[in-house]
Amino acid sequence: MNASLPAEAIAALTQETIYITQPHLSPLEDFIPYLREIWDSKVLTNGGPFHQHLEKALEEYLGVDHLALFSNGTLALVTALQALRITGEVITTPYSFVTTAHSLLWNGIKPVFVDVDPHTLNMDLAKIEAAITPQTTAILPVHYYGYPCAIQQPFSALPTTTT
Numbered sequence: 001m002n003a004s005l006p007a008e009a010i011a012a013l014t015q016e017t018i019y020i021t022q023p024h025l026s027p028l029e030d031f032i033p034y035l036r037e038i039w040d041s042k043v044l045t046n047g048g049p050f051h052q053h054l055e056k057a058l059e060e061y062l063g064v065d066h067l068a069l070f071s072n073g074t075l076a077l078v079t080a081l082q083a084l085r086i087t088g089e090v091i092t093t094p095y096s097f098v099t100t101a102h103s104l105l106w107n108g109i110k111p112v113f114v115d116v117d118p119h120t121l122n123m124d125l126a127k128i129e130a131a132i133t134p135q136t137t138a139i140l141p142v143h144y145y146g147y148p149c150a151i152q153q154p155f156s157a158l159p160t161t162t163t
C-alpha cells in the first residue's frame with residue numbers, strides 16, 4: 001500500500017507528531033504586560049487581583065452569582081462532585097481523559113461505564129437507561145472534540161433525589 005509513496009514522504013509521516021487536540025493560544029506578547037503586573041505585585045496565589053478580576057468577569061459573562069476558579073480541571077471535577085454530594089454510582093464514558101474516572105474513584109464513587117456512539121465518540125445515550133441502578137446518583141457525560149454529548153431526555157429509571 002505504501003509502495004506508491006516516496007521514502008521521504010513515508011519518513012515524514014512516521015516522524016511527525018499528530019496531536020488529537022491543540023489549544024489556540026493568543027500571541028505571547030499580548031500577555032507580557034499582564035505578566036509584568038503580576039511580577040511587580042508579587043502576588044501569585046491566594047486569590048490575587050487577576051484571579052478576582054477573572055472570576056468577576058466570568059460571573060457577569062455567564063450570569064451566575066457564584067463562580068470558583070481552579071488550578072486545573074481535575075480539582076474542579078473532584079470538588080464539583082463533593083459540592084453536589086454525589087455518592088454511590090455514576091454513569092460515565094470510558095472514552096475520556098483518565099481524570100473523569102479518577103475524580104469519581106477519589107470520591108469513593110463507582111464509575112459505571114457505558115459504551116460510546118461510534119459516530120460522535122461521546123457516551124451512547126441509548127445505553128444509559130440500562131446502566132441505571134438504585135445506587136445511581138448522577139450521569140457524567142464528556143463533550144469530546146467539540147462535539148456536545150446532547151443529553152436532553154429524562155431517564156425514567158433514574159432514582160429521584162431527596163436532597
Ligand SMILES: Cc1ncc(COP(=O)(O)O)c(C=O)c1O
Pocket residue numbers: 071072073074075077096097099100142
Ligand atoms: C475530559 C477531561 N476532563 C478533565 C481533564 C483534566 O484537566 P486537567 O489536566 O486540567 O486537570 C481533562 C484533561 O485533558 C480532560 O480531557
